[in-house]
Amino acid sequence: MTRFFFVLLSLLLSSGLFAQSNRQENFNSDWRFLQADELQFRHVHVDDKQWKAVTLPHDWSILSDFGAEFPAGNAGGALPGGIAWYRKTFPIATADKGKHITIHFDGAYRYTEVWINGHYLGKHSNGYLSFSHELSSYLHYGGKPNVLAVRVDNSQQPNSRWYSGSGIYRDVVLSYKDVTHFIPEEVFVSTPLVSKDEGTVRVRASIANPANQKLTAAFSLIDDKGKVVAESKEKMQDAAIDAIFSVNNPKLWDVSSPNLYRLQMTLLTAQGKVLNRFEQRIGFRSIAFDVHKGFFLNGQQLKLKGVCLHHDLGALGAVFNKSAAKRQLLIMKDMGANAIRTAHNPPAPALLDLCDELGILVYNEAYDMWQKRKNKFDYHVDFKEHHVADLQAFVKRDRNHPAVIMWSIGNEIREQFDSTGTVLTKEMTAVVKALDDTRPVTAALTETNYEKNFIAQAEALDVLGFNYKFEDYDKLPKEFKGVPLIASETTSGLQTRGVYDALHDTIQFWPASSKDKFVTNGNPDFSVSAYDNVAAYWGTSHERAWLEVKKREFLGGIFVWTGFDYLGEPVPYPYPARSSYYGIVDLAGFPKDVYYMYQSEWTEKEVLHLLPHWNWKAGEMVDVWAYYNQADEVELFLNGKSLGKSQKTAERLHATWQVAFAPGELKVVKYRDGKAVQEQIRYTAGAASQLKAEVTHDDFVTGDKTDLYFVEVQLQDVDGHAVQHDDIELTFLSADNATIVGTDNGFQADLRSLSSPQRKTFKGKALAIVRLQDQTRAGSIRVKSKLGELTVSLLPKKTE
Structure with missing residues (x-):
């Protein structure tokens, strides 16, 4: 009888018979937008001609030209803020009267107020967190339209240390449920027991049950083939569920095989009527941190090879796009990264979905400041009133993702230097633990002396993260006894892709110290050499940072600052620099040379990368490097003549030569067991004479209508050699x-708007981001230049 019940229930659910009472509607289309202050809004709000048609997600700041006059400054991306309004008119069917209807915003920056049909629903202050409003009581049903109005205020600036974006920059969804339903944010699914032989699923949930009906909760666990592998049901005595059931031989979730299951949860009346269905993806995995041996995933020791990522997506600004985010994550994964740190605020929920799917571990961070400010108008002004509720919302939203392995309650918090840090750490750790008892709580710290570190003195955190200060690594286990440790932020190396200055024997610090706001001996064109020898004064080179973590088993892993360049915080330069130099990959998504150092250290791929380009002045001495792995040595040849062999050392992760430039062919050969196994060549290139376009799309397809195409353009000479000197x-x-959605070239001081269809190549490269209006059929764009015109075809990915 039980088996019959579940088979029947599965058929009913898959048939869609209950879809109308339990459904979600993408609410991103058909919005109107008006950027205006209060007086302007009152004057024009009834004149529809003044409002622009937009599709969400939307960031109005990124559409602007860069400028020195904006109050956020270049630290905020040299782009404007302001106040704007969004409005959407929509019908609700008569048949939906009596349902529980909510509007859900994944994120809007910054202060967001919502009205429905003139009724004020409330204000949300955290620009990075999701929020919802129930609309049911104020809706018109049938023919009369409903008007949703949203005011977004990002006028108080500076309020961030990086580019925040402005507007409803993440997805919006309208949901319909029976009044009796699972409360989504109160559903918590964990896997207390994980092994190859058995896994247990624990479901803790709360139910909205206004009529106090007698209910049954049914659970079906479904694998990636659509097969039900475990079932359970439980009669409900009150509005809470705490159910446990098991599955045999679960496929474990890990970084190489991110196996996911779907847990279908169904509410039924005593008579068997389905009231509500809620579905949650889960993964079976265990995590642990050890004082001596670092991090363990599913019982296996694993070094966290992580990067910090800001929330912007380059030319898209703060607009979240799943295919663009997937592109970033896959570029990082191909480099060998197995983890990301969300710096320094909650990410888009869909980013965590991608991490679940791709097998990328997440260090999930809530705050960049507490009650002590870093900017005049930052979150400190809202902290006292909202930090507990915001932290609760953050944990509830993200706790069902198997990719999330740590909660961070703060980054470089200034309260670590006084006793308020102890009180607040205890308070916030308790808030997190009350909602999720399965993951460790951490914070990213800078003070490496226990007696001076009041956050550590709370002795509430499960893992301590330390930013920079690699020279103190060996004292950390003595200062902070019995607590697992990670390098939560490292490096802050500075580089511009394709720029190669003469090397020096020691690392250069730009700026040199905290006394200097900007570098005093930088390059006039606002570039930084791509040799790994320049860093901010608090940081070090990429090689040194990784070596210091690599050789210490007690450090659970590293999080490099940063995976990608990001808008804002353009250390070491003033305006016109407007985006960061920290990334391993530039803003356009083009890897810098150091990318291949990580790939050679973090992957089993055959890696051989030669730098720099080979266009110099005759006789000029050039430093030549090669990153490589799985080899004994590498040998350099110039026009067929050997310039000698070189190897990595215990303290240097590249081979190196000094070469007097002569035009022609520079080649490096990799040897393993005496045999040549790989080579790479750099040619002296002539003037740019043709364009080569490569379209990347298929790997980033998400199935969403907003999927993007990334058209990468490379300049070539008449012989097809890459050109880096003739933009x-x-x-x-x-x-x-x-x-055309946006364009970029990766140069941190290019002041042309990222929404412009015109773009000068930088070191031979440029990027266009393109959307097809109809995702089911092919499209094309044209690229015009003094070299002629190139047509680029965009083909939808063929379905299997």
Whole structure:
């Protein structure tokens, strides 16, 4: 009888018979937008001609030209804030009257107020957290339209140490449920027992049950083939569920095989009527941190090879796009990264979905400051009133993701230097633990003396993260006894892709100390050499940072600052620099040379990368490097003549030569057991004479209508050699079924708007981001330049 019940229930659910009473509607289309202050809004709000049609997610700041006049400064991306309004008119069917209808915002920056049909629903202050409002009581049903109005205020600046974006920059969803339903944020699914032989699933949930009905909760666990592998049901005595059931031989979730299951949860009346269904993806995995041996996933020791990522997506600004985020994550994963740190605020929920799917571990961070400010108008002004509720919302939102392995309650918090840090650490750790008892709580710290570190003195954190100060690593286990440790932020190396200055024997610090706001001996063109020898004064080179973590087993892992360049915080330069130099990959998504150092250390791929380019002045002495792995040595040849062999050392992760430039062919050969196994060549290139375009799309397809195409343009000479010394202006033109969304070249001081279809190449490269209006059919764009015109075809990925 029980088996029959579940089979029947599964058929009913898959048939869609209950879809109308339990459904979600993408609410991103058909919005109107008006950027205006209060007086302007009152004057024009009834004149629809003044409002622009927009599709969400939307960031109005990124559409602007960069400028020195904006109050956020170049630390905030040299882009404007302001106040704007969004409005959407929509119908609700008569049949939906009596349902529980809510509007859900994944994120809007910054202060967000919502009205429905003139009724004020409330204000949300945290620009990085999701929030919802129930609309049911104020809706018109049938023919009369409903008007949703949203005011977003990002006028008080500076309020961030990086680019925040402005607007409803993440997804919006309208949901319909029976009035009796699972409360989504109160559903917590964990896996207390995880082994190859057996896994247990624990479901803790709260139910909205206004009629106090007698209910049954049914659970079906479904694998990736659609097979039900475990079932359970439980009669409900009150509005809470705490159910446990098991599954045999679960496929474990890990970084190489991110196996996911779907848990279907169904509410039924005593008579068997389905009231509500809630579905949650889960993964079976165990995590642990050890004082001596670092991090363990599913019982296996694993070094966390992580990067810090800011929330912007380059030319898209703060707009979250799943395919663009997937592109970032796959570029990091191909480099060998197995973890990310969300710096320094909650990410888009869909980013965590991607990490679940791709097998990327997440150090999930809530705050960059507490009650002591870092900027005049930052979150400290809201901390006292909202930090507990915001922290609760953060944990509830993200606790069902198997990818999330740590909760961070703060980054470089200034309260670590006084006793308020102890009180607040205890308070916030208790808040997290009350909602999730399965993951460790941490914070990213800078003070490495226990007696001076009041956050550590709370002795409430499960793991301590330390930023920079690698020279103190060996004293950490003595200062902070019995607590697992990680390098929560390292490096702050500075580089511009494709720029190569003469090397020096020691690392250069730009700026040199905290006394200097900007570098005093930098490059006039606002570039930084791509040799790994420049860092902010608090940091070090990429090689040194990784070596110091690599050789210490007690450190659970590293999180490099940063995986990608990001808008804002353009250390070491003033304006016109407007985006960071920290990334291993530039803002356009083009890897810098150091990317291959990590790939050679963090992966089993065959890696051989030669730098720099080979266009110099005759006789000029050039430092030549090679990153490589799985080899005994590498040998350099110039025009067929050997310049000698070189190897990595215990303290240097690249081979190196000094070479007098002569035009022609520079080649490096990798040897393993005496045999040549790989080579790479750099040619002296002539003037740019043609364009080569590569379209990347298929790997980043998410199935969403907003999937993007990334058109990477490379300059070549007449022989097809890459050109890095002869940049030209490009114009990207929308053509058949295609729209140019943005362009970029990765240069941190390019002041042309990232929404412009014109872009000059930088060191031979440029990027166009393109959307097809109809994702089911092909499209094309044109690229115009003084070299002629190139048509680029965009083909939808073929379904299997």
